[in-house]
Amino acid sequence: MKEFLLFLPLTIIYLALKSTLFASFPLPDIPLIMVFYLASRKASTEGALFAFVLGYLDDAFSGGVIGTSSFALVVIYLAVHLLSMLVQFTSQAARAGGAAAAALVKGAAVYYILRYSNIDAYFLTHVVLQALVTGFFAPPVISALQRLVMLVTPRKFKDNES
Amino acid sequence: MRSSERNIFSFLKKYQIIIVSSALALFSLHLALTDKKEYARGYILKEMISYTVTPVQGVVLGIQDSIRGVWADYFFLVGVKEENETLKKTMYSLVDENRRLKEEARQDDRLRALLEFKEALPYSTTGAAIIGFNMERWSRTVSIDKGSAEGIQKDHAAIAPGGVVGRIIEVNNGSSRVLLTTDLRSNIDVLIERSRVKGVVEGNGTDGLIMKYVRQIDEIQVGDQVVTSGLSGVFPKGLVVGEVTKVEKSTDNFFKHVEVRPAVDLGRLEEVLVLRERSFYNE
Numbered sequence: 001m002k003e004f005l006l007f008l009p010l011t012i013i014y015l016a017l018k019s020t021l022f023a024s025f026p027l028p029d030i031p032l033i034m035v036f037y038l039a040s041r042k043a044s045t046e047g048a049l050f051a052f053v054l055g056y057l058d059d060a061f062s063g064g065v066i067g068t069s070s071f072a073l074v075v076i077y078l079a080v081h082l083l084s085m086l087v088q089f090t091s092q093a094a095r096a097g098g099a100a101a102a103a104l105v106k107g108a109a110v111y112y113i114l115r116y117s118n119i120d121a122y123f124l125t126h127v128v129l130q131a132l133v134t135g136f137f138a139p140p141v142i143s144a145l146q147r148l149v150m151l152v153t154p155r156k157f158k159d160n161e162s
Numbered sequence: 163m164r165s166s167e168r169n170i171f172s173f174l175k176k177y178q179i180i181i182v183s184s185a186l187a188l189f190s191l192h193l194a195l196t197d198k199k200e201y202a203r204g205y206i207l208k209e210m211i212s213y214t215v216t217p218v219q220g221v222v223l224g225i226q227d228s229i230r231g232v233w234a235d236y237f238f239l240v241g242v243k244e245e246n247e248t249l250k251k252t253m254y255s256l257v258d259e260n261r262r263l264k265e266e267a268r269q270d271d272r273l274r275a276l277l278e279f280k281e282a283l284p285y286s287t288t289g290a291a292i293i294g295f296n297m298e299r300w301s302r303t304v305s306i307d308k309g310s311a312e313g314i315q316k317d318h319a320a321i322a323p324g325g326v327v328g329r330i331i332e333v334n335n336g337s338s339r340v341l342l343t344t345d346l347r348s349n350i351d352v353l354i355e356r357s358r359v360k361g362v363v364e365g366n367g368t369d370g371l372i373m374k375y376v377r378q379i380d381e382i383q384v385g386d387q388v389v390t391s392g393l394s395g396v397f398p399k400g401l402v403v404g405e406v407t408k409v410e411k412s413t414d415n416f417f418k419h420v421e422v423r424p425a426v427d428l429g430r431l432e433e434v435l436v437l438r439e440r441s442f443y444n445e
Contacts, residue, residue: 020222048183052190067193074190078183113194 003149004050007034011054015061026129028137029103031058035073036099037142039080040089051077068113072106079105092139099142100135107131269432276433279323285398287435288312290320293337302345302365306434309334317396319437325402325425326350326390327434338436342428343403344369351393352403357381360391363403363422369429371404373420380418382409388422398437 014030031054038047055070062069080089080102089098107127174181273289280287290312294305308314310333320327320340328348332339341348344365352373353360359380361373376382386406392399408421 016222043179045178045182048179048186051183052186055190065194067190067195071187071190071194074183074187078180078187081179081183113191116195 002152003038004046006148006152007050007145008053011057015057019061026133028141029106029130029134030141031055031069032073032076032103032106032134033099033138033141034145035077036080036089036095036102036138037145039077040084040095040098043077043081043084047081048074048077065114068110069106071113072109075109076102076105095139095142096135099138100131103131103134104128272433275323276435280435283435283437286438288314288438289433289435290314290338291433292431302342302348302367302428303331304328304340304342304428304431304434306338306340306436307336308436309336309338311335313438314338314436318439319397319401320434321397321401321437322426322431322434324427325404326397327426327428327431329396330436340434343371343424344428350397350403351391352388353391354382354406355387355389357386361420363388366421369424370407371422371424373406373422374417376418376420378411378416378418382406382418382420384409 011031011034014027018027035047035051035054038050051073052070055068055073056066058069058073059066080098083098087094087098089095104127107130111127276289280289288308290306290308292304293307296303296305306320314330314333316330316333318330320329326343328340328342328345330338331341342365343350343363344367346365346367348363348365350363351360352363357380359376359382361376363371363373366372371388373388384406388403388406390397390399390401390403402425404422404424406420407423408419410419412419
């Protein structure tokens with residue numbers, strides 16, 4: 001819940017900037033990195049709902065078909081949650097690779113949904129480039145998110161506990 | 163609680179993430195696939211989102227416009243200032259060139275008129291440009307750029323396409339001085355073209371002329387053309403000196419007071435023709 005309240009305004013600011021000032025720039029998919037981070041760290045039902053909300057906001061801001069990104073993010077959340085039982089996404093490389101793979105999955109899901117709805121989409125320029133950029137920026141973004149969560153989390157010292 | 167119910171609850175609790183995620187994924191897929199077909203199911207949510215998304219995007223775009231405005235109005239003006247300076251220099255250069263070309267065109271017109279006038283005259287002439295004015299009350303003279311080297315001598319007549327300008331009073335090697343008709347010292351034998359009344363035109367020291375020795379009985383009226391009589395020998399007969407503008411009785415009741423406007427606007431004169439013959443008595 002704490003992460004939800006922390007990440008939601010950041011996501012809104014990011015999506016507002018992405019859909020206005022940086023519409024033509026290949027920015028990393030921050031909502032996807034957030035979902036990846038939450039799913040790999042501590043999965044919960046709130047996390048799944050958060051993934052849905054982020055995807056919904058993504059679609060709403062980008063003017064796309066409502067439901068495509070939320071579907072993709074929820075599926076990714078579930079997949080990463082299940083995968084994290086087998087793989088630890090603690091190293092930089094694992095985070096980068098995982099985020100890139102997740103971005104590819106999201107892009108592919110969105111691509112096929114759009115194709116099913118007879119909407120033109122370009123796989124290579126949209127999906128692959130987005131996945132590469134997201135994979136590249138995923139480790140520093142995840143580190144920043146971790147620091148942000150730590151900032152709002154009260155520390156408990158064993159010496160003070162009595 | 164029965165055992166079967168407990169089993170169900172434990173199953174749901176164990177797989178709650180998978181169940182919730184699957185439900186949400188299916189719901190999302192449903193929204194995505196029905197949205198295109200314009201089913202109303204996703205419409206309410208979409209409308210709700212639009213109320214929150216649109217203002218945020220509006221704020222961002224407003225900030226963007228403000229930043230662009232500041233950039234365009236202030237920071238970008240650094241380059242504009244330099245460009246403005248360059249354009250100003252170019253403009254001044256073009257204005258100067260335009261003025262020069264206009265001046266050359268006007269000079270061409272004047273010289274063409276002077277040439278035509280020169281070719282029409284039965285006398286040998288020399289064209290000269292006025293290079294200096296002396297418009298004091300006691301002295302109305304101009305300097306021209308031709309002198310004795312070009313065959314100009316004292317008492318040669320200076321004329322323009324409009325009429326008489328004056329006579330040469332001083333000659334140097336490369337320049338001469340012309341006494342204008344409006345000078346107090348100038349006097350020219352003239353006659354009224356219409357009535358052939360004779361008289362002498364003198365300068366009044368300003369921009370006008372006075373025709374003297376016109377008797378009360380002589381027929382003269384405003385608008386009459388005053389031309390040279392050829393009696394002085396300086397000017398050939400028949401050159402226009404001016405036009406009568408005022409005729410009055412004189413205080414002595416013997417001569418009329420006649421004012422004449424010079425035929426040539428001496429203040430705007432830029433070129434003259436100098437007649438290279440000294441005496442026109444024989445005409």
